[in-house]
Amino acid sequence: MATTNQSKIAVKKKPVVKKTAIAKKPVAAKKSATVKKPIALKKPIALKKTVAVKKPEPVKQTVATKKLTAKTFAQRAQDELIDSYDEEFEMELDDNRLDELLMEMPEQGPVPEGSLDRRIYFRELFRLQGELVKLQDWVVEKKLKVVVLFEGRDAAGKGGAIKRITQRLNPRVCRVAALPAPSERERSQWYFQRYVPYLPAGGEMVLFDRSWYNRAGVERVMGFCNDEEYEEFFRSVPEFEKMLVRSGIILIKYWFSITDDEQHMRFTMRIRDPLKQWKLSPMDLESRRRWEAYTKAKEVMLERTHMPESPWWIVDGVDKKSARLNCIQHLLNQIEYQEVVHPEITLPERVHNPDYTRHPVPATMYVPDKY
Numbered sequence: 001m002a003t004t005n006q007s008k009i010a011v012k013k014k015p016v017v018k019k020t021a022i023a024k025k026p027v028a029a030k031k032s033a034t035v036k037k038p039i040a041l042k043k044p045i046a047l048k049k050t051v052a053v054k055k056p057e058p059v060k061q062t063v064a065t066k067k068l069t070a071k072t073f074a075q076r077a078q079d080e081l082i083d084s085y086d087e088e089f090e091m092e093l094d095d096n097r098l099d100e101l102l103m104e105m106p107e108q109g110p111v112p113e114g115s116l117d118r119r120i121y122f123r124e125l126f127r128l129q130g131e132l133v134k135l136q137d138w139v140v141e142k143k144l145k146v147v148v149l150f151e152g153r154d155a156a157g158k159g160g161a162i163k164r165i166t167q168r169l170n171p172r173v174c175r176v177a178a179l180p181a182p183s184e185r186e187r188s189q190w191y192f193q194r195y196v197p198y199l200p201a202g203g204e205m206v207l208f209d210r211s212w213y214n215r216a217g218v219e220r221v222m223g224f225c226n227d228e229e230y231e232e233f234f235r236s237v238p239e240f241e242k243m244l245v246r247s248g249i250i251l252i253k254y255w256f257s258i259t260d261d262e263q264h265m266r267f268t269m270r271i272r273d274p275l276k277q278w279k280l281s282p283m284d285l286e287s288r289r290r291w292e293a294y295t296k297a298k299e300v301m302l303e304r305t306h307m308p309e310s311p312w313w314i315v316d317g318v319d320k321k322s323a324r325l326n327c328i329q330h331l332l333n334q335i336e337y338q339e340v341v342h343p344e345i346t347l348p349e350r351v352h353n354p355d356y357t358r359h360p361v362p363a364t365m366y367v368p369d370k371y
Contacts, residue, residue, distance in 0.1 A: 121321045128328045129168045136169050136205070138337035143202030145249045148331065149211045152256030153294070154284045155266040157317040161256070161327045162207050169205075178209040191215065191233065192240055199249065212237065216301040218283060221293045234304050241310040251310045252334050254327060255302070256317040260291055 139146060150158040166174055177198040186194045192212055200206045215233045219225040225233075244251055258266075267288060270276040287294055306312045313330060317323040 115319055116321045116325075118321075121325070124325050125164060125328075128325060128332065129164070131332050132165060132169060132328065134339045135332060135335060135337045136173050137340040137342075138335075139205055140173055140203045141340045144335070145200045145202060145247075146205040146335065147200060147208065147244065147249050147251050148205070149208045149213065149251075149253045150256065151210060151213050151217070151254065152315075152317065153258050153263055154287050155263050155270070155279075156256035156258045157315075157320050157323050158209060158254075158256050160320055161254075161315075161324045162209055164324050165207065165328060165331070173203065174205040174207065176207050176209055191229070192236070199244070212240075213301060213305075216305070217294065217297050218287070220297050221290055222283070222286070237305055238307055241305075241307070245309045250335060252331065253310055253312050254315055255298070255312055256315045256323065258317045262318050263288065263291075 138144070150162055152158050162176055166176060177195075179194065179198070182194060195208075195212050198206055198208070212233075215225055215230065216237075220230055241251060267280065267284070270280050302312055315323050315327050315330075
């Protein structure tokens with residue numbers, strides 16, 4: 001906003017500046033217009049390729065980032081509200097009713113360049129979730145052990161991505177580990193000890209909603225560990241992860257990245273939405289104030305723990321829907337899997353016993369019919 005105001009002031013004082021500013025705008029518009037081609041509804045979308053980081057770099061200003069940050073707060077708040085409604089809609093999707101439900105969906109209106117149309121998002125999400133079910137079957141069939149770490153800024157979309165991954169999977173096969181703050185007893189243990197019981201056995205997948213990298217992030221920034229513990233973590237974590245990989249665990253690490261402006265908007269929406277206020281903790285609010293300290297901690301962490309055995313993968317989380325699809329697609333690409341052929345299921349005939357009598361249930365035991 002400061003740059004815009006300065007431009008306006010310059011126009012009033014020097015008419016020549018006005019011509020220069022107007023001449024530059026069409027060039028930027030043409031340039032951004034060629035970034036993304038129209039997407040056919042019936043074909044899978046071309047998802048952005050997620051790449052491993054070699055060294056920490058500032059968050060890349062993608063087309064999605066530039067377009068979303070240019071929206072007004074009211075527009076972005078409306079998008080956030082629609083995303084909450086869409087979460088309920090996602091659970092209604094099934095293969096037979098997908099087209100019917102999408103046709104009933106109200107029009108989204110103009111879609112900003114760099115953002116996903118909701119109809120395309122639902123089609124791709126449903127397709128990718130079908131692939132996740134195949135991956136789940138393969139993990140069970142081959143007794144694979146999979147660990148996926150989700151790290152990133154507060155309100156960057158980690159929880160939303162985890163929810164879409166697990167939405168249609170068997171919770172006994174794919175489970176989420178979200179550990180609370182360590183107890184006094186756990187603080188006296190070997191640092192990695194509290195995470196070990198959550199590691200998978202054969203035929204299981206575990207998604208860590210934050211992990212042992214708390215020490216390199218929140219604990220470092222908030223002063224919950226001293227310098228010696230911090231350095232010991234960086235000495236130990238490479239060996240710890242190499243040990244996991246040698247034991248047969250497939251280890252995948254994601255960092256969800258958002259801009260300063262986008263985090264501010266999401267925090268504001270959580271404050272205003274009574275259904276989401278529980279997501280805001282005192283740590284979240286403090287992290288907002290210490291944005292730069294978290295940035296420095298993140299850069300050090302990525303530089304010192306990005307290894308061939310367990311590389312980091314950065315997910316651009318500014319556009320929630322794109323981030324979810326990109327992350328799921330990338331996760332599927334990390335594990336070679338095939339569709340497992342299951343025997344045909346036949347429902348057995350119910351046995352009817354002539355001596356069986358169903359006893360009446362007292363009306364007082366029923367939940368009252370209010371709907």
